[in-house]
Amino acid sequence: MASLATSTLVYSTPVRIKTSSKPRSSSRTCKKTVPFLVTRADSSSLLLHAAKHTVDKHIQSGMVVGLGSGQASGMAIQYLGRLLRTGALKDIVGVPMSVTSASEAARAGIPLDVYQDSSQIDFAFDDADIIEEETLVAIIGRQKSQRDESIIQEKSILKAANKLVFMITENQYMGGLEGSIPVLVQALNWMETAEEIDDLFLGDAEVWRRSSIGQAGPMGGDFPFITREGHNVLDVIFTSPIQSLDALL
DSSP states (O other), X not given: OEXXXXXXXXXXOSSEEEEOOOOSXXXXXXXXXXXXXXXXXXXXXXXXXXXXXXXXXXXXXXXXXXXXXXXXXXXXXXXXXXHHHHTSSOSOEEEESSHHHHHHHHHHTOOBOOOOTTOOEEEEEEEXXXXXXXXXXXXXXXXXXXXXXXXXXXXXXXXXXXXXXXXXXXXXXXXXXXXXXXXXXXXXXXXXXXXXXXXXXXXXXXXXXXXXXXXXXXXXXXXXXXXXXXXEEEEEEEEEEESOHHHHO
8 A cells, every 4th residue: 555645845935935854764854944924826837946946956967957847847847948048957867757847848849768766867857736834745646547547657766866846836835735646556455455444434434435536436337547567546535634645654
């Protein structure tokens, strides 16, 4: 069983940036806070500002960069490609976290490499669904993915990165989280795992198997979602606010 929550090394929003180098412990708390204020605007303008700031501040020539998925990551990929074309940055190698980010990077002219377990990632950026204020634990995978996308690859690249930035809007940075936490499980024994999770929370959460098409339901319907590695996604839907993501991991 693998929760799609991940600890944050470096955290970025359009209104504040928190940075740290990679700690030795697995807690991965941030050690340094750098205020970064911008004027209010629509979310797209704020995310574009955050994307450019992330690239300008954290990416240097010669780096291997993990390329995330989502609106802000797409903006950062386009901006990174522009800097490569103008010669402001050189010798960058991108490691895409998804088919979508690989396609965007190829169009932007970023040289690409395939992620392997031994890959050394200097820096990575990505979008996140939610980041918890106190723990800086990020949730990814709430949105439906395509069958050819690899959620495991995305998380593996995030964990391998020496530094990491999540780009989110201010309302995605919160405490007392509500909603669901996606969990990857082997498709063959998904029901047994779902029952274990249901027993663990004793009525405080419902466990639904994610469907690929049609209506959602506890069993995943006639067409349950299966990742390319053969996993189901269980959406653990909490009926009350989650007090601490860190305690659930």
